[in-house]
Structures are given as structure tokens and as C-alpha cells.
Amino acid sequence: MKAADAAVRRLTRRRGILPGFRLTFGFTVLYLSLVVLLPLGALVLRSTQLSWAQFAAAVSGPRALAAYRLSFFASLLGALINLVFGSVLAWVLTRYRFPGKALADALVDLPFALPTAVAGIALTAVYAENGFIGRYLVANGVHVAFAPAGVVVALTFVGLPFVVRTLQPVLLDLDPAMEEAAAVLGAGRLRVLARVIAPAMLPTLLTGFALSFARALGEYGSVVFISGNMPLKTEIVPLLIFTRLEQYDVGGATAIAVVMLAGSFALLLGIHAIGMVGRRRPARSQVVA
Amino acid sequence: MSVRVERLSKQFAGAVAVSDASFAAPSGAITTLLGPSGSGKTTLLRLIAGLEVPDEGSVFLDGHECTGVPVQKRGVGFVFQGHALFEHLSVRENVAFGLRVRRFPAREIGERVDELLELVQLRDHGRRQPAQLSGGQRQRVAFARALATRPRVLLLDEPFGSLDARVRIELRAWLRRLHDKTQLTTVLVTHDQEEALELSQHVVVLHAGRVEQSGSPLEIYDHPASRFVASFVGEANVLHGHIRDGRASVGPHTLSAPAGVREGATVHAFVRPHDVQIAHARGVGPPLAGAVVEDLSRVGGSVKIALRLDSGERLAIRMAKGGFDGLRLARGDRVQVELKGAKVFVEEGIGT
Numbered sequence: 257m258k259a260a261d262a263a264v265r266r267l268t269r270r271r272g273i274l275p276g277f278r279l280t281f282g283f284t285v286l287y288l289s290l291v292v293l294l295p296l297g298a299l300v301l302r303s304t305q306l307s308w309a310q311f312a313a314a315v316s317g318p319r320a321l322a323a324y325r326l327s328f329f330a331s332l333l334g335a336l337i338n339l340v341f342g343s344v345l346a347w348v349l350t351r352y353r354f355p356g357k358a359l360a361d362a363l364v365d366l367p368f369a370l371p372t373a374v375a376g377i378a379l380t381a382v383y384a385e386n387g388f389i390g391r392y393l394v395a396n397g398v399h400v401a402f403a404p405a406g407v408v409v410a411l412t413f414v415g416l417p418f419v420v421r422t423l424q425p426v427l428l429d430l431d432p433a434m435e436e437a438a439a440v441l442g443a444g445r446l447r448v449l450a451r452v453i454a455p456a457m458l459p460t461l462l463t464g465f466a467l468s469f470a471r472a473l474g475e476y477g478s479v480v481f482i483s484g485n486m487p488l489k490t491e492i493v494p495l496l497i498f499t500r501l502e503q504y505d506v507g508g509a510t511a512i513a514v515v516m517l518a519g520s521f522a523l524l525l526g527i528h529a530i531g532m533v534g535r536r537r538p539a540r541s542q543v544v545a
Numbered sequence: 546m547s548v549r550v551e552r553l554s555k556q557f558a559g560a561v562a563v564s565d566a567s568f569a570a571p572s573g574a575i576t577t578l579l580g581p582s583g584s585g586k587t588t589l590l591r592l593i594a595g596l597e598v599p600d601e602g603s604v605f606l607d608g609h610e611c612t613g614v615p616v617q618k619r620g621v622g623f624v625f626q627g628h629a630l631f632e633h634l635s636v637r638e639n640v641a642f643g644l645r646v647r648r649f650p651a652r653e654i655g656e657r658v659d660e661l662l663e664l665v666q667l668r669d670h671g672r673r674q675p676a677q678l679s680g681g682q683r684q685r686v687a688f689a690r691a692l693a694t695r696p697r698v699l700l701l702d703e704p705f706g707s708l709d710a711r712v713r714i715e716l717r718a719w720l721r722r723l724h725d726k727t728q729l730t731t732v733l734v735t736h737d738q739e740e741a742l743e744l745s746q747h748v749v750v751l752h753a754g755r756v757e758q759s760g761s762p763l764e765i766y767d768h769p770a771s772r773f774v775a776s777f778v779g780e781a782n783v784l785h786g787h788i789r790d791g792r793a794s795v796g797p798h799t800l801s802a803p804a805g806v807r808e809g810a811t812v813h814a815f816v817r818p819h820d821v822q823i824a825h826a827r828g829v830g831p832p833l834a835g836a837v838v839e840d841l842s843r844v845g846g847s848v849k850i851a852l853r854l855d856s857g858e859r860l861a862i863r864m865a866k867g868g869f870d871g872l873r874l875a876r877g878d879r880v881q882v883e884l885k886g887a888k889v890f891v892e893e894g895i896g897t
Contacts, residue, residue: 433629436596437687439616440623441643441694451642455633 296517303510314511319487320496324515326404327493331472334411338468339461342419349420350427364420367413372477379410380482402484407492410478415468422464423457430456459531466527473520546607546697546730547572548593553602555588562588564754566602570747575724575731577741580751581777586734587702589751593732594700595619606697622691622729626703628683630675636662636686637671643694661689664723681712688723701733705740717744738778742766750774772890775815782821782860784814784887793889796856797834800887811892818863820886823850825872826879834882836860838874850874852882 303311314320349361367375383390383400390401400406430453438448454461476494483490491499493516500509548570555563563585570576578586591597593604595616603612611619630639637658644654662668665685675683684704691699704720705713717740724731735741741748742762750757750765750773758770769775776783786795793802793812800814826835839859840851848869852860860882874880 431627431629433625433627434631436616437623437625437629437690438631438642440594440596440619440621441690442617442646443642444617447646452631456631458633 299510299517300514303507303514306507306511310507311511314505314508315515319491320493320512320515322488323491323493323496323512324519326407326491327473327516328519330404330407330411330492331469331475333408334415334472335465335469337408337412338415338419339465342416342464342468343423343457343461345416346420346423346427350424364417366417367415368417372414372475373481375413376410376478376481379406379413379478383409383482401482402486402490404483404490406482406484407479407490410482411472411475414475414478415471418467418471419464422467423460426457426460462527462531466524466531469527470520470524473516473523547605548576548698548730548732549605549608550589550593551603551605553589553592553604554600555585555592555597556600557588561585561754563592563599566751566754566756568749568756568759570730570732570749572730573728574746575733575744576747576749577745578732578734578749578751579736579738579741579778581736583753584751585754586736586751588754590700590702590732590734593698594621594623596623620694620697622694622696622699624684624687624691624699624701624704626706628675628680628687628707630683630686630690632675634675635671636667636673636675636678639675639686640689640693642690647694657693661693664692664726665689679712680708681716684708684716685719688720692727692729697730699727699729699731701731703734703736706735713740720744742778748778750778752777769815769888772813772815775888775890780818780861780863781815782818782862784816784854784858784860786812786814788812788891793891795887796854796858798884798887800884800889802889803891806891813890813892814884815888815890816860816884817886818849818861820884821860821862822883822885823852823862823872823874823880824883825874826881836880836882838876838878838880841874841876852880854882 306314345364349357349364380387380401382388383393383406385391385394385401387401393400398405400409434452434456435448438452443451474494476492476498479492480495483492483495485491485495485499493512497509497512497516500506500512549568551567553563553566554561566585566589568576578589580586588597592599595604595611595614599612603610605611606619606621631642634642640658640661641654644657649657658671659668662671665688667682667685667689670678670682670686675686678686687704705716708716721744733741733744742765745762747760748762748765749759752771752773758765758774760768765774766779769778775781784795784798786793786798788794788802788806788808788810789799791802791804791806791808793800793814795812795814798814802812823836835855836852838850839853842849843866846866847863848866850862850864850869852862854860
């Protein structure tokens with residue numbers, strides 16, 4: 257106890273100016289533990305009731321492997337699509353004034369607010385064989401509903417606001433004089449975009465991408481309807497977990513969940529690490545006049 | 546390389562920023578656009594650079610009209626108030642930016658960057674990031690970046706505006722030396738009249754989007770063309786009076802007035818703080834121009850004296866410490882005031 261006390265004191269000593277560090281830090285730890293770590297811990301604990309052999313069998317069956325693959329690649333693709341088009345959207349919403357801008361801005365938030373099951377049904381209605389767009393796509397041999405492409409569409413839909421809302425404030429803060437300086441130096445619009453704006457936005461782009469990706473990995477409601485849930489074909493990991501639970505295979509469900517958890521955590525940590533490297537600048541105290 | 550603008554006008558959403566402005570900046574000199582905030586000086590500079598498109602009028606660089614030439618092709622260097630460095634690039638890469646855009650060979654870029662870092666005295670800072678530099682250093686990098694492409698004109702938009710007072714004065718002297726070396730035609734925007742008078746060979750005073758006066762610093766200071774210039778450039782007291790017998794009568798003082806003015810018209814006399822002579826009131830009877838010392842304050846080598854004239858108007862004067870010590874003044878003393886120089890402006894319209 258004494259050692260822990262000393263460690264806390266060492267951590268807090270430097271924070272003399274802003275009061276309340278101990279209190280708020282303590283609260284942060286408690287809150288994170290209760291809300292995030294406790295349920296996840298229980299999950300991991302639950303999975304340890306399986307033997308190693310059972311665990312391995314549960315997480316590495318062909319059905320599970322197919323689900324991992326689909327979940328990962330569909331989420332990745334969705335996040336990448338959002339990264340590109342979300343950037344364009346954020347750019348238009350911050351840089352230009354046009355009639356209906358407030359409406360467009362509000363529309364971006366809809367995927368946040370809409371119950372995802374509703375989104376799933378709506379998307380299915382549009383892309384199904386007799387749907388509004390689907391009838392033309394199917395006629396040309398492109399299947400979206402009840403196919404992996406449908407999973408990507410749903411995951412793109414739910415992830416969009418994360419990219420737009422992350423980029424917007426940073427774009428607004430970007431010093432227009434920086435772009436003007438580049439223009440005076442002879443740089444055309446494309447070069448300004450590629451050499452000045454994009455590098456300045458890189459850490460934010462990464463954050464937006466990570467959020468969108470994470471959201472897609474955990475998404476369930478909107479995918480259920482549009483994917484058709486065919487094992488080995490259009491079954492995502494959250495759905496597989498749910499299926500196992502329905503079959504009273506709690507052990508198998510938690511085992512897959514643990515793999516999913518570890519994978520997501522590793523991915524998010526990796527993206528953050530890349531962002532940290534990009535953002536790292538030596539501290540101000542190292543300035544030599 | 547000279548800069549000339551003719552009858553430039555620019556409005557932003559109905560608000561007039563620049564209105565019918567014409568002036569010429571002589572080749573090889575520093576020309577200052579001086580005015581309070583909102584006078585249109587920055588807009589005027591941006592019109593010259595091509596960062597704004599004028600509603601009317603023309604811009605000439607070296608005698609050639611370039612009003613329609615895009616900013617990328619004007620061949621000007623521009624330094625922004627807030628340095629506007631590319632934060633993700635090193636100091637070297639910031640300076641090299643314009644050269645890379647122009648596809649200079651790598652070796653040439655390296656040499657040119659070295660040369661410029663030497664010029665702005667940041668030779669050892671090339672590998673730093675802008676965030677690692679002090680404000681003054683960052684602004685010097687901005688100068689180096691603007692100079693790298695060998696611009697024909699250097700345009701400076703309050704380049705020292707965001708720096709603290711001491712650094713500002715240092716950089717002012719530095720800019721003076723830099724200009725002596727480069728002899729580049731320079732247009733500088735500032736609201737700081739001291740900066741304008743100290744740095745430039747030519748001053749253009751702007752007010753509400755219009756050019757009020759254009760001339761050498763001495764001309765502007767000694768012979769202001771309007772009431773605005775007289776009050777904005779340099780410190781000045783304003784005394785009020787009327788035209789009587791063709792001369793300006795300001796309290797007990799009688800000053801010469803422009804010819805042909807209407808009897809009784811209101812006049813404003815602008816008096817510089819150092820153009821006032823005072824002496825102890827002596828002898829009997831009220832002195833010709835009496836005043837009471839209201840306040841005294843020492844500022845470095847000079848003394849500021851606040852007087853209240855018998856007419857009720859206040860007069861701030863400034864004198865060297867040596868002269869002041871000889872006077873032995875104290876607060877509340879009665880003094881006699883003599884105006885050594887005053888610039889009289891007669892108000893148009895109805896006088897009292």
C-alpha cells in the first residue's frame with residue numbers, strides 16, 4: 257500500500273497548478289473500471305471456463321474464420337470509403353456557403369441517431385432485388401443485399417458521421433494564411449491540398465478512420481437485415497456470437513468475443529500509435545533561443 | 546521594380562474596404578501603408594499580391610499591368626502577420642517550398658536554402674520544426690521562405706504585429722539591415738506609426754479605405770495634409786479656436802491660418818508635445834497664456850507634463866530631462882506656455 261501511495265504521490269507532484277488531479281484521476285480509473293473494464297473482464301473470465309482445446313476449437317472453426325475475415329475487411333473497406341468521401345463532405349461543409357447547408361450538416365448526424373435496425377431495413381429495402389436501386393443492380397448481375405457488398409454498405413452508413421465530425425473542427429481551425437502562403441509561393445490548388453492541407457490533417461484523418469473502423473467492427477443491427485446471415489458467406493462476427501448464444505453455447509460465444517476484443521483493441525492501439533508518431537513534436541522546453 | 550496601383554476599389558459584402566486608392570511605391574525602397582485597423586491597408590496589400598481581386602482599378606508591377614495575373618504567377622514575396630509557416634515541415638523545407646514548386650534542381654535548392662538561412666541568421670536551425678522556434682525566429686523563417694524564390698517585390702502584412710515589444714524593435718532594426726543588403730522593393734503594412742516613420746522611405750497614410758496622404762516620413766510628420774494625418778501620425782494635442790481677423794485665435798494664442806478662410810470658422814490646431822515651450826509664470830498680472838501643471842511623469846530620458854490651460858483645454862507636453870531639471874517644476878505650479886509650432890486646420894461648414 258505504501259509503495260502505491262508513493263507512486264501516486266510521485267505522479268501527482270508535478271501537477272501543482274491544476275488542482276484536483278488526485279480526485280479526478282481516481283474518478284477516471286473507477287469509472288473506466290466500472291463501465292469498460294468490469295464487463296470486459298467478466299467476458300474474459302467467462303471464456304477461461306473453457307479448456308484450451310475447447311477454446312481453440314471455438315475460435316478457429318471455418319465458420320468463425322470466415323466471420324473474422326468478413327468483419328475485418330468489410331469494416332476496413334467501409335472506413336476507407338468514409339475516409340475519402342467523409343473528407344470531401346467535411347471539406348464542403350466547412351469551406352463553402354450554399355443554400356441548404358444547415359440541412360446537409362444535420363443529415364450527417366442521422367446515422368448517429370437512427371436505430372441501426374431501422375437503417376438496416378431501409379438499406380435492405382433499397383438494395384433488395386425488387387428495391388429502388390437493387391432492381392437495376394441485380395439486373396446487371398450486381399448483388400448488394402444478402403451479399404458481402406451489403407455488409408460494406410451498412411458499415412459505411414453507420415461510420416460516416418465519425419469521419420465528418422472529427423474532421424470538421426480541425427478543418428475550421430486550419431489557418432487560411434498557410435494556404436495563401438503556399439499559393440504566393442507558386443503552388444496550385446492541387447499542390448496546396450496535397451502538400452499543405454493533407455499533411456496538416458493527417459493525425460485527424462487517422463482518428464476519424466479509427467473511429468469509423470471501430471464503429472463498424474462492433475456494428476450489428478444494420479447488418480443483420482441486409483447481409484442475409486449466411487454462414488461462411490455473409491455472417492459477421494457479432495452475429496456469429498449472437499448465434500452461438502441462441503444455441504446456448506455461451507462458452508463458444510465468449511471465446512469468439514474475446515478474440516474479437518483482442519483484435520479490435522490491438523488495431524485501435526496500432527492506429528493511435530501511428531497517430532502519436534505523426535503528431536510527436538519535441539516539447540517547447542527544448543527551444544533554444 | 547516599382548509597384549503602382551491606380552484607382553483600386555474593393556468591397557466585401559457591401560462593406561467598402563478600399564476605395565479609389567492610388568499610389569506608387571518607389572523602386573528599391575520600403576514603402577509603408579499606414580493606417581488604423583479597418584483602414585483597408587491589408588486589403589490593399591492583398592490586392593497587390595493577387596490574393597484578392599479588385600472590383601475596379603489596376604495594379605502595375607514594374608510598369609506592367611498585372612491585375613488579372615493569378616497570385617502564383619505574380620512573382621511577389623509575402624510575409625503574413627502570423628508567420629503562416631507549414632508546421633509539418635522543417636525550417637529548411639519551409640524555405641525550400643517555393644523552389645520545389647518551381648522544380649529547381651535539388652543541389653540548387655540546397656545552396657539557396659543555406660544562403661537564405663545565413664541571411665536570416667538561422668543557419669543552425671534548419672532541421673528544427675517551426676514549433677520549436679521563438680516568435681521572432683519563426684517570423685525570420687517566413688522572411689527566408691518569401692525571399693527564396695527571388696521575388697520582384699516583398700509584401701509584408703504587419704510582420705511584427707504578433708510579437709512582443711522588445712522583439713518587435715529588434716526585428717525592425719534587422720529588417721532595416723536586411724533591406725540594405727537586398728535593396729528589394731518592399732511594401733509594409735502597419736498600424737504602428739513609429740515603425741512606419743523609422744523603417745520606410747515612403748509612407749502612404751490610409752483612412753477608411755482612402756489614401757489620405759503619400760510622401761516621405763518627414764513630409765507626413767511635419768506637413769500633415771489633413772486633420773486625420775495630423776492626429777494619427779505622431780502624438781499631437783488638439784486645441785480649438787476660431788478665425789479672427791484672418792488668423793487663428795486659439796485661446797490666448799494667435800496662429801497663422803491658411804489664406805482665404807471665412808471669419809469665425811472653427812479651427813483645430815495640432816501641436817506636437819515637443820513643440821511647446823513652458824516657463825514659470827512670473828511678474829504681476831495674469832500671464833498671456835497661463836496654465837497649471839496637473840501631472841508630471843518621467844519616462845526614461847524624457848518627462849511628460851500634463852497641463853491644464855486657463856481656457857480649460859488640456860495640453861500634454863514632453864521635454865528632455867535636462868531641460869526639465871532646470872525648470873524645477875512641481876505639480877500645481879503656474880506656468881506660461883508658448884507654442885513653437887502648430888498646424889492649423891480650418892473646419893469646413895458653419896463656424897460659430
